[in-house]
Amino acid sequence: MWTVEFVSETAFAEAEALPDDLGARLTRIVDLIEANGLVALRPPYVRHLEDKLWEIRLSGKSGIARSIYVTASGRRVVILRTFVKKTQKTPRREIELAQARARILK
Numbered sequence: 001m002w003t004v005e006f007v008s009e010t011a012f013a014e015a016e017a018l019p020d021d022l023g024a025r026l027t028r029i030v031d032l033i034e035a036n037g038l039v040a041l042r043p044p045y046v047r048h049l050e051d052k053l054w055e056i057r058l059s060g061k062s063g064i065a066r067s068i069y070v071t072a073s074g075r076r077v078v079i080l081r082t083f084v085k086k087t088q089k090t091p092r093r094e095i096e097l098a099q100a101r102a103r104i105l106k
Contacts, residue, residue, distance in 0.1 A: 002037045004030045004077045007101050014082040015067065021060035026067060026082070029056050033077055049090060053080075053098055066090060068098040072105060 006012040015026060029045055038046070047055050049068065056067040056079075067082040068090075080098040 002033050002075045002077065004033055004079065006079050007104060011079055011081060011101065015079065018058075018065055018082065018084070019060070019062035021062055022058045022065045022084070025058045025060055026056065026065075029058070037075070038071065038077065049095060051099075052102070053095065055090065066094075068094065070102050070105070078102075078105060 006015065015023070018026065029041070032040060032045075044057055047057060049055055052070045053068055054070070056069060058065040058067070063084055065082065065084045067079050069077050069079045072078050080101040081094060083094055
């Protein structure tokens with residue numbers, strides 16, 4: 001059984017601040033992970049970024065968003081950063097912020 005959690009209250013608040021349609025997509029994907037594990041998710045839902053960072057890809061009427069996550073021991077997915085995308089490529093500062101938050105887990 002897989003679990004999905006947030007690295008901090010700040011990371012949770014970022015997900016809560018998403019527009020309703022994007023928040024619903026995130027909830028749906030989290031439910032899929034918890035029910036079926038990460039092996040059930042393929043592109044376009046998830047994509048590898050770099051090192052241990054992966055992203056959950058969200059799209060809806062209000063735009064596109066990403067949740068950057070890592071896997072942790074014990075079949076855990078830890079969401080590090082959630083943001084609304086405004087450019088084609090994931091901004092470097094978002095990746096660096098997620099990496100800084102991932103260091104908390106070690």
